[in-house]
Amino acid sequence: MKLRLLIISILVELAGAALAHDNVPQINSDNSVTFRLYAPNAKKVFLEGSMIPKKRKIKIKSMTILRGQKYKMERVGDEWTYTVQALPSEMYTYRFVVDGKPTLDPKNDRRLRDIADTLNYFFIDGALANYYKEKEIPHGRIEYKWYPSTMNGMSQRRLAVYTPFGYDADKERRYPVLYLLHGSGGDETSWADYGRVCQILDEMIHSKEIAPLVVIMPNGNVALDAAPGESPYMDKNPKAMNLSSMLGKIEEVFPKEVVGYAESSYRIYADKAHRAIAGLSLGGLQTLYIALNNPDMFDAIGLFSPQTTNMLTNKTIGKMEMLDKNLMDFKAIFAILRGDIPSNTNMSSSFEKVKIYSDFETKLDVLYANNPKLLYIAVGEDDFVMKLVNDFRSQLDAKDYPYHYNLTDGAHTWENWRKYLIDFLPRISEKP
């Protein structure tokens, strides 16, 4: 009976838990990658992922956009297999599509949430993966914390904080700080999870590429106070398209709520010389306007694939209304983006008060009058925001305002945003 109990104990522990295998997917010696899925009854299995070039064109309402391709996997007995050509060093995400259903790789425990999807990931060793992979080097800590915030009728919001190795050992030392903002569809976990902030910072600090710093990653989506599973407002699911909850809200309260809270809670320097801010996509737009409205606050400003507002005219607003009205209140948002609040739009009272996007040119002049150490703009040549970035650069060039421009290949992807962070950090850090 006693033996039987132990065996039962072991078997029950086994039951329900897929025993994951090593080296999944299989990285071959030439860095080609072989994916395998056991699916004897499937009719059609596709592989999709970030390692596949985005080349497939799709048409939506007469618009042509680029989308990721899928690779059709080949049946070999009960298994489906596909080998992707030799890949450069990176962190790649992927999943299978089995008879039309997105399916995770049951043999790969590495999983990430991306907005409302869950994806597997793997690394190809080398230069870039050296920043992204977990290593036996001293680690900083990541914490998820709530701070008082009354936005959207809530009482608190969640943010993530990276503190470097050694933060707790020397209780007197102060650090520079980087405020790092996610994009549309993201939340306070995005930069740590997808952006590999802990691994990148650990590595760059350990290898003395940068001096230790604290990174504050707030949640800039006003509809959700926290990531899924942490927010009481789970009826508001994360959406890729959330302009209306990303824009015109957190920017206004940022200096007091986020910076004020961070400076009262962490040992960070509270002066312009030691404050940096950066954001991706719509978080880049937030970053730009937080800086414009607080010209004496940040000495370094990073715009990663930023969306900017300079494209918006009265003419486009009318056209945008052709799109599904239910998705968002376009007219109100664009009016705010323009700094112009027409009386005939149906806007909430909080929207009406927001002036964060007004007087762009004046604010830009004041920002540069304050002589920021660095305005950094990075974008990929296939990024759909390229035109917007070029328009913004033209405005800067016309006034001879200096900025650092990092034009890369690639598009609007986490691959680029991680690389931009690696490129940005040494520029805002004193040599350790």
Added chain:
Amino acid sequence: MKLRLLIISILVELAGAALAHDNVPQINSDNSVTFRLYAPNAKKVFLEGSMIPKKRKIKIKSMTILRGQKYKMERVGDEWTYTVQALPSEMYTYRFVVDGKPTLDPKNDRRLRDIADTLNYFFIDGALANYYKEKEIPHGRIEYKWYPSTMNGMSQRRLAVYTPFGYDADKERRYPVLYLLHGSGGDETSWADYGRVCQILDEMIHSKEIAPLVVIMPNGNVALDAAPGESPYMDKNPKAMNLSSMLGKIEEVFPKEVVGYAESSYRIYADKAHRAIAGLSLGGLQTLYIALNNPDMFDAIGLFSPQTTNMLTNKTIGKMEMLDKNLMDFKAIFAILRGDIPSNTNMSSSFEKVKIYSDFETKLDVLYANNPKLLYIAVGEDDFVMKLVNDFRSQLDAKDYPYHYNLTDGAHTWENWRKYLIDFLPRISEKP
């Protein structure tokens, strides 16, 4: 062109992100739950989850064990559907099995990793969910941090720390501490993710059921220094059955490495009266032996569905060897569990030195001579560890050693462990 760019921007943001829907699965007014999956090409779809009674008997090597049933879903057009009878308040996990492949609910963003699986979850409102759901109450913070540890040739290990709301506001205040240990297959994220530690503690502190305390959740699996995605040792995937890496390792270094680190890093009281320790399953066994070997360290000891070592005899060791040798070094482990290291077994040098499991009865006497405030034992009547728990209780009863016994329904499940934590906490806390 400008309009087009904006539309493209929006569409690209949309692409690839499933727009999640509200209220998935559908909780009906009588608390029955309707699950739906769009899968037009599927031949057979099952629903499995914690809301389904474990009644299916399976036979493995002449052993009969209970396993969860699956409910066969019904096709209605392109959708598959199943309605589960009215459920009591709880947090439930589930997934679909589509033509034999485990499949997440694409419309439910609530996802949890359980060892190597990912599952969806939902709540039925009421008494228990009141502890588990995210609410608009003051929140503590959760942080993931690395501490020096040389176990298994590594240099650091990761732990999770819950600090209550207000911890940062009053920089002088000290708190009682609970060390909370996961089971086989778990890691430092298990109690926070599956065990809802943040939500439970936030609620119990806010409603004044307990006084604020700090919870330290280490990683007791020596094979992995951190959860998947955080560990450099990802070739060692998480496994449900990891006796060999769970036992005889962390217990020995616990006082110095874990307690020592916690007390130097957090404002917690460093005396027996303010220290509690609890663990589930194999973490319960670790808890018991950490307490037995450090009888003056903890005033409260919680064993949740604990596995205990008193079942092990020389006779069983021989029989265990019938099982697959590759799974683990049974003989070595059982020798250690017995405190008896036979010279003819193939054990690592670190194993040979471990004496943590020896002299059980003597240590038990010393523990009770130190007069602990509480030894708490909780187990479900269908739990496979019931016999072991009863044997252990007999030993305590024979010596008239007092303990609190919480016999519940249910089995070896997170449902029970969460409930045990809720029952345990007020017993170790002074009234706030």
